Amino acid sequence: MGRSVALLWAGPMGARIPIPPHSHTAGTPHTQLWLQELELYFTEPQQLLDIFTKLEEQNLSLIQNTQEMEETLEELSFTLKNTQIRMDREVNQLKQWITTLMMSIAKEEEMAAELQLKARVFHFGQYKGALEDKVLESLNHKVLDVYRHCVSTQQESNLGTVQMLTIIEQQLDDLLENLERVPQIKVEQAEKAKEKERRQRLREEKAKMQKQQQEERLQRAQARAQAEIKKKKGRKLVCRSRPPAMKTKEEPEFELLDKEKEEQLFFFT
Known part of the structure; x- marks a missing residue:
């Protein structure tokens, strides 16, 4: 009972360091509380490494989630942009269709008015x-x-x-x-093909016509060559010559003046 008990306090890395029994602070309550507060949370180095590893894994997981969210956001932005472009294109196409339909309606109304007028004309018995x-x-x-x-x-x-x-x-x-749904390139290609076909048909028709005309000329030449030669008898007919035109002689003006003077002198002197 009379033995002094040596107190221990927790040193670094969990080491127990004895306190001398003759110390004046060994048996006080403050000393015991202080010794309890000095106890370390980590008793082994592996515990700290495990916590760091766990925090690092959590950090990597958060980074990966952030990257996935950024990729998803980019995909949504791209999809939204494409959808907006497609909707604008469809709206423009619908506007064009509306314009075309309005023009068709106007033409149909004109045709209906003409038919109505013709029906009235028939009805009135004209x-x-x-x-x-x-x-x-x-x-x-x-x-x-x-x-x-x-x-x-x-x-x-x-x-x-x-x-x-x-x-x-x-x-x-x-x-x-x-x-209207066919691409413009295909329409142009079809038009070029039709134009080429039309030109080819015109060339064939022209060649056929030229060949037919040549055959007709050959037939006429062959008919003339095979025809009997008719000899002309008698005198060759010639055109009658026209009689010469009569020329009127014009008297000069000074002779007319002299005659007038002579007449005045004869009758008035």
């Missing part, structure tokens, strides 16, 4: 019935010809002239819409 039937029949034949060449080679029995015109107009609108 045309005779036989002539009107003849005109309608001719119009029906023309519409049927266009329908067979552009839509179908077989005419349905229940289709009238107005219905065929409606189908032709619908197909024409579809073709115009498809033509």
Whole structure:
């Protein structure tokens, strides 16, 4: 019981350093509290390295997340820009279509006004019935010809002239819409091909016509060569010569003046 107990305090790296028992601060409460406060949190170096490694991994993870967010933001910005450009292009195209439709509506209204005027003229009886039937029949034949060449080679029995015109107009609108969607380069190439084909056809027709004319000239020359030679008999006919023109003799002015003076002297002297 009478032994003195040596106190220990935590030194660096967890080392226990004894305090001499004869120290005047060894048994006080302040000394014990101070010894408790001096205890280190890390007892081994590996603990500090583990914490640094963990913090570094967290930092790398945060950097990676930041880079991924930046890439996502760039992709969203690029997508937004492309979407804006596409929407502007579609809006411009829709505006052009609206303008085209307005022009088509105006043309259709003009055609409707003309047809209404013609209907009134027919209704008022300015045309005779036989002539009107003849005109309608001719119009029906023309519409049927266009329908067979552009839509179908077989005419349905229940289709009238107005219905065929409606189908032709619908197909024409579809073709115009498809033509607007075709790239301009392809349209120019098709136009060049058609122009080349037209020139080739004209050259062929011209060559064919020249060949036909040459054959006709050869046939005429061959016919003249094979024809019998007719000898002319009698005197050769010549054109009659015209008689010489009569020339009037003009007297000079001074002779006329002398005659007038002689007459005045003869009658008045």
